[in-house]
Amino acid sequence: MEILVCVKRVPDTSENEISVAGDGKDIQRDDLVYSVNEWDNYAVEEAIQIVDRAGGNVTVVTVGGDDSEEILRREMAMGANNGILLKDDAFEGSDGKGIATILKAVAQKSKYDLILTGAQADAGAAQVGGMLAAMMDLPYASLVNKIEIIDDKKLKIGREIEGGNQEMNEINLPCVLSIQTGINEPRYVGIRGIRKVASVEIPTYGAGDLGLAASAVGVAGAKVKKIDYFVPVLGDGAEMLEGSNEEIIAKLIELLKAKGGLK
Numbered sequence: 625m626e627i628l629v630c631v632k633r634v635p636d637t638s639e640n641e642i643s644v645a646g647d648g649k650d651i652q653r654d655d656l657v658y659s660v661n662e663w664d665n666y667a668v669e670e671a672i673q674i675v676d677r678a679g680g681n682v683t684v685v686t687v688g689g690d691d692s693e694e695i696l697r698r699e700m701a702m703g704a705n706n707g708i709l710l711k712d713d714a715f716e717g718s719d720g721k722g723i724a725t726i727l728k729a730v731a732q733k734s735k736y737d738l739i740l741t742g743a744q745a746d747a748g749a750a751q752v753g754g755m756l757a758a759m760m761d762l763p764y765a766s767l768v769n770k771i772e773i774i775d776d777k778k779l780k781i782g783r784e785i786e787g788g789n790q791e792m793n794e795i796n797l798p799c800v801l802s803i804q805t806g807i808n809e810p811r812y813v814g815i816r817g818i819r820k821v822a823s824v825e826i827p828t829y830g831a832g833d834l835g836l837a838a839s840a841v842g843v844a845g846a847k848v849k850k851i852d853y854f855v856p857v858l859g860d861g862a863e864m865l866e867g868s869n870e871e872i873i874a875k876l877i878e879l880l881k882a883k884g885g886l887k
């Protein structure tokens with residue numbers, strides 16, 4: 625099975641204090657530590673496990689700058705066979721539709737049986753996977769937390785639905801799936817693995833190579849415009865509980881009892 629996994633370089637929330645930048649248009653990006661989007665890492669692990677069972681290749685692709693090469697190499701050290709970097713000044717400022725347009729162009733350069741994205745990334749839009757599927761006219765399932773191969777034409781997939789319930793579906797290949805965390809346990813990537821792929825060539829494609837008009841992507845193609853970023857003011861009645869976990873739990877139980885939420 626030929627599998628394409630879309631991966632994004634994002635600020636690592638376990639390593640950074642995230643704050644809003646002075647101009648209110650973005651987060652403060654100076655000195656941030658970046659890593660691969662957590663959901664995408666699960667997607668790559670799942671793709672590697674599928675190829676271990678069914679044969680084939682895993683290709684990881686990202687839309688980003690030179691810095692994004694580092695996450696492609698990390699995922700290749702994990703076991704992905706190939707990496708592709710999509711880089712062009714024209715891609716900067718792309719909205720979700722722009723990113724999906726770029727990914728569609730590279731997906732159509734080869735024949736993939738399965739395309740995986742993360743369920744969401746740092747901007748939290750959760751739109752790229754669904755848009756990519758719609759643009760490619762492929763079947764799509766979101767929040768996938770289980771994949772079984774039925775045959776070379778069909779997969780059985782599980783989806784996490786409201787209230788912790790589970791849904792099972794059959795889906796035709798080729799298809800696009802957005803992967804939920806917890807679907808597997810991503811393997812550890814050691815420094816030896818990273819060194820092994822350090823000099824592997826990673827092809828880079830720009831708008832021209834992908835046959836994309838600059839007006840379809842980037843700021844020029846964006847139809848959604850970010851106009852403000854801010855931390856909401858605490859509303860009346862909102863209360864931040866402080867202290868150790870035990871102290872917070874005790875205060876929360878006290879509050880819930882006082883307000884009739886707990887008997």
Ligand SMILES: Cc1cc2nc3c(=O)[nH]c(=O)nc-3n(C[C@H](O)[C@H](O)[C@H](O)COP(=O)(O)OP(=O)(O)OC[C@H]3O[C@@H](n4cnc5c(N)ncnc54)[C@H](O)[C@@H]3O)c2cc1C
Pocket residue numbers: 629630631632633661663664685686687688716717718719720721723740741742743744745746747748749750751752753843846848849850
């Ligand atoms: C006007 C405008 C300007 C913007 N300018 C920038 C900018 O300059 N730089 C910037 O980084 N962002 C920019 N963004 C945000 C960027 O467009 C979003 O990151 C993008 O829409 C994806 O949204 P998300 O992170 O919520 O992804 P989601 O839709 O939540 O992501 C789902 C999945 O899609 C895939 N995916 C998402 N992004 C990528 C990617 N880049 N490469 C490969 N796979 C991907 C991953 O598999 C991911 O798990 C801008 C947005 C707008 C509206």
